Amino acid sequence: MFQEIYSPVQKIEIDLLDNLFVKRDDLIDPYISGNKWRKLKLILEKAKLENKKHLVTFGGAYSNHLVATAAAAARFHLKSTAFVRGEQVKNEMLLLCSLFGMELIFVDRDSYKNKPQLFEDHFGNDRNVYFIDEGGASKEAVDGCTEIINELSETYDHIFVAAGTGTTAAGLLKAIQAKNLPTKLHVIPVLKGGDFIKTEIAKYTSITEHLILHTEFHFGGYAKTTPELIQFIKTFTAKTGLLLDPVYTAKMFFAIFDLQHKNKISFTDKILAIHTGGLLGLLGMKDKF
Numbered sequence: 115m116f117q118e119i120y121s122p123v124q125k126i127e128i129d130l131l132d133n134l135f136v137k138r139d140d141l142i143d144p145y146i147s148g149n150k151w152r153k154l155k156l157i158l159e160k161a162k163l164e165n166k167k168h169l170v171t172f173g174g175a176y177s178n179h180l181v182a183t184a185a186a187a188a189r190f191h192l193k194s195t196a197f198v199r200g201e202q203v204k205n206e207m208l209l210l211c212s213l214f215g216m217e218l219i220f221v222d223r224d225s226y227k228n229k230p231q232l233f234e235d236h237f238g239n240d241r242n243v244y245f246i247d248e249g250g251a252s253k254e255a256v257d258g259c260t261e262i263i264n265e266l267s268e269t270y271d272h273i274f275v276a277a278g279t280g281t282t283a284a285g286l287l288k289a290i291q292a293k294n295l296p297t298k299l300h301v302i303p304v305l306k307g308g309d310f311i312k313t314e315i316a317k318y319t320s321i322t323e324h325l326i327l328h329t330e331f332h333f334g335g336y337a338k339t340t341p342e343l344i345q346f347i348k349t350f351t352a353k354t355g356l357l358l359d360p361v362y363t364a365k366m367f368f369a370i371f372d373l374q375h376k377n378k379i380s381f382t383d384k385i386l387a388i389h390t391g392g393l394l395g396l397l398g399m400k401d402k403f
């Protein structure tokens with residue numbers, strides 16, 4: 115029932131870069147994409163173990179997590195419901211959620227802030243329901259993400275990952291610490307004021323010198339872009355054949371190139387970028403290109 119993970123490490127050949135590799139978590143599944151599968155895997159196991167029949171979660175109208183949860187629920191024969199932040203809208207992501215059988219409940223931004231209350235009001239007495247926090251954030255999600263590191267057969271000087279909640283980064287850091295690797299983990303928050311990621315990571319593992327947080331690559335904030343970032347995606351994709359999404363992975367790859375050009379990272383160091391998937395995010399940004 116649990117799907118095989120297909121996430122090879124590939125070398126990227128672009129410009130003069132000779133030591134850049136990418137872990138293709140985007141290939142795991144088109145809908146349960148990248149880190150969303152990593153995060154859901156142990157959550158699904160736990161839900162099954164507890165005999166739950168119905169996953170309930172939360173997200174914005176363009177959330178990769180909602181599509182992933184909807185697709186995973188369908189495949190694992192579970193019902194799914196999502197509380198969607200904001201007024202009722204239609205878009206490609208929510209269409210996919212509906213096709214996978216997810217029920218969507220649109221809630222205004224104020225009510226959305228109190229997720230436990232929403233859950234209690236709608237499902238308080240329903241013992242079949244399993245609560246999944248926004249973005250899947252949980253200990254199970256962190257532990258699922260440690261597997262990314264455990265699958266590696268080589269050691270890298272630097273590993274790069276984009277961060278929304280920091281859950282994926284926490285899993286990577288935890289595994290790097292457990293294996294005592296000499297690797298630096300570079301985390302690129304995609305939200306403005308990304309220092310909060312440190313607090314999030316600290317909920318799951320200790321902050322050690324392995325962690326380097328780069329808060330200057332948010333490009334205006336969550337789901338914000340600039341013409342420079344859009345141009346970067348076009349050039350990168352045309353030169354490598356790898357698609358990037360403007361919300362997460364483009365900001366991470368931009369950071370790698372920028373840090374190398376500013377000589378903050380040596381061109382000879384061995385770098386691994388985690389492609390966390392999420393390419394459906396492109397659908398919400400069509401008019402930017």
Ligand SMILES: *Cc1c(COP(=O)(O)O)cnc(C)c1O
Binds near residue numbers: 393
């Ligand atoms: C959700 C998502 C992230 C952020 O993961 P966190 O664990 O919330 O930090 C990164 N990349 C992609 C493509 C995503 O969809």
